[in-house]
Amino acid sequence: MKAPQAKTVVIWTVVWFxxxxxxxxxxxxxxxxxxxxxIIQFPPEGLSLRWYASLVETDSYSDAFLRSLYVAAICTLISLPIGTLAAIALARYRLRMATAIQLYLLLPFTIPLIVSGLGMMLVFGQIRILGQLWPVGIATCVINIPFMIWAVASAVNSLDVDLENAAANCGAPPLLTFLTVTMPAVMPGVITGGLLMFILAFNEFIVSLMLVDARIVTLPVLVYNSIRSVITPDLAAIAVVYIVVALATIWVLDRLVGLEIFLKSK
Amino acid sequence: MTTSARNRSPLLRLLFAAEAVRAAIWPQRMRPATGWAFLLPAVLLVAILVAGMAYMVDASFHELDRSTFRLTEEYSLTNYETVLERPFYSTIIIRTVLAAVIVTAITLVLAFPYAYAMVRTKRAATRKLLLIGLFLPFFIGQVVRAYGWLIVLGQEGLLNSTLTWMGLGTVKLIYTYPGVLIGLVQYMLPFAVLMLAPAVTAVPEEVELASDSLGAGWFATLWHVLLPMTKPGLVAAGVVVFTLTITDYAMPEIMGGGTSDFIASAIYDGYFSTDEQGLSSALAVLLVLGATTVVGVVFALVGVGTLGYSARRLR
Known part of the structure; x- marks a missing residue:
């Protein structure tokens, strides 16, 4: 059966737009x-790679880039075990007050980022770790952890409980069952969640804005500060770095788990 | 078990060693607590946020002492009264809520056909292209995307250069409210499509075919079959877009350039430029309460949608 022409036209017009x-x-x-x-103008005034050269030569940019990588690495390393275990606990174990805990773990989504950022600034200031870079990694982990739990929880959901029971029945002790049956089955969720956490922390802006100072500025904050003064083409070169990182992440995600995982109905 | 393990591969021996360590520190009788042990780190992590929130709530009840520029010791509701009374704040609140409503409506209208086409297309390559088209901006981050919009919509930008070249004059979108809305809709689209797509997948294509064969036009099928059946996804997407918009900072700051500040800008300024932390905290608390109320009312009226880690799993 063919779809009516009007429907096709409407849908694909919107899709192309x-x-x-x-x-x-x-x-x-x-x-x-x-x-x-x-300056940036259209059509551009000739072609060159000079802005990329200036990017490599400018220490403040490469330093900020490395800092962002560091923050993203901390965020990913912390969130992998914490998010995976929490998701398995929520999806596999009968817990009292499970609904309340779910709501509690959704707080990072329901509290606005500006408020989370200010709150963590106050907490970090109180325990005297404000002005260091690693707490920024923790902060980006706190605000994005629901993504990690979400990704793993949907993978746990598609794992048949009987597989774990069968392993236990055949004499596999708990940790062995966990490592050889549960973990491989939820791995697509863990990878998806881990990549999301990495890229979100790498791009994180508003919370970092409140937690960094000039000495430890991360790349998004540096770009933001530069936009507010003069818009020069070197920022476009930085933006291309972001595009490349994003494309690389998409490629890895597609190769390891397939982007289609996001279309699955839960 | 151990005898057979000794003859196995080094990896297996390692696994059994790990099992022995597990048995020593987490014996069988601790089993009922395993779930809680798994949850504890996540609970502690989110506790940082709760502690921060507590500081904000506390600050919101202390008025600024204008002689020392510190917050007074006494508890009072003065900050809340000031927020509700100052025309400056009501202007900002109305502007933000209006933007959230407009952006949510436009985003949902644009996102639904995209999610539908992505799920229903027969060609794997088309699906992949649509997915990449979605994930690329999603993974680039708000600041860099806003920068891209500055280049497209700026005075000397692509749009105005093209318009001038065609002899049509120029339009001013940068540093205006519509400019902020354009940036926000583009920012929200991937979120909305990704929340809608699973809901569309959940509708079997046969249902649409059945509706068709019973004589319903495609619009009738959309209105009476598709939209009601994808309501959980629409609700979730709407709620997410609304709350993300109402609390956004970067887009109004960069695209609005001070002309269209949102609530988040006012909160930020209170802490970093005008030294009114108490007042800012009160505004922040009201923002959290307002956003939570909207979400709660929507959920109470139409259900939780596809949000949450799904209650179905909790057997």
Whole structure:
């Protein structure tokens, strides 16, 4: 059976509009980054790689880039065990007050980021760790942990309980069952969650803005500060770095678990 | 068990060693507590947020002493009264809520056909393209995307250069309210599509075919079959987009350039430029309460949708 023409036209018109709307800023940034001129204008004034060269030469940019990687690494390393265990606990164990705990663990989503950021700034200030970089990694983990739990929980859900029971029946002790039956089955969720945590922490802006100072500024905050003064093409080159990191993450996600995992109905 | 393990691979021997360590520190009688032990680290992690929230709530009850520029010791509701009375704050609150309503409506209308096409397309390559089109901006981050919009919509940007070249004059979108809305809709689209897609997947295609074969036009099928059946996804997407918009900071700051500040900007300024921490905290508490109330009312009226870690799992 063929879909009615009007329906096809309406749907694909909106889809194409969306695709262009979503991609436009990205594509434009790439074009702008190759300009030879000192300002961004259209059409660009010649082609060159000079802004990429200036990026490599400017220490403040490469330092901020490394700091962002460090923050994202801390966030990912902490969230992998914490989020995975919490998701398995919520999905596998009968717990009292499970609903209340679920709501509690959704707090990072329901409390606005600006409020979370200020609150953690006050807490970190009180215990005198404000001004260091590793707490920023913890903070990005706190605000994004529901993504990790979510990703793993949906993988646990698709694991048949009988598999674990069968392993136990055949004499596998608890830890062995966990490591050889449960973990491999939830691995797609763990990978998805881990990649989400990495990329979200790498891009994290508003909470970092409140937790960093000039000495430990992360890349998104540096870009933000630069936008507020002068918009020069070197920012476009940084933006391309972000695009490359995003593409790499998408590629890894697609290779390891497949992007289609996000279309699955729960 | 141990005798057979000794003859096995080094990996298996390692696993059995780990099992022995587990048995020593977490014996059989501790089994009932295992679930709680798994949850504890996550609970402690989120406790940092709760502690921060407690500081904010406490600060909101202390008025600023104008002579020392510190918060007074006494508890009072003055900050809340000031927030509700100052026209400056009501303007900002109305502007933010209005933006959240507009952005939610536009985003849902744009996101639904995208999610539908992505789930229903027969071609794997098309599906992949649509997924990448979604994830690329999602993974780039708000600041960099806002920067891209500055280049597209700016005075000398792509749009205005094109318009001038066509002899149509220029439009001013950067540092305006509509500019902020454009940036926000683009920011929210991936969130909305990703929450809608599973809901569309959950509707069997046969249901649509049945509706068709019974003589319903495609619009009738959409209105009477698809939308009601995907309601959980629509609710979840709507709630997420609404709360993310109402609490956003970066987009109004960058795209609005001070002309269209949202609630988050006012909270930030209170802490970092005007030294009114108490007042800012009161505004923050009201924002949390307001957003939670909206979410609660929507959930009470139409159900939790696809949000939450799903109650179905809790057998």
């Amino acid at each position: 969306n695709l262009i709307f979503l991609a436009l800023p990205t594509v434009i940034v790439i074009v702008a980054s190759f300009t030879a001129g000192n």
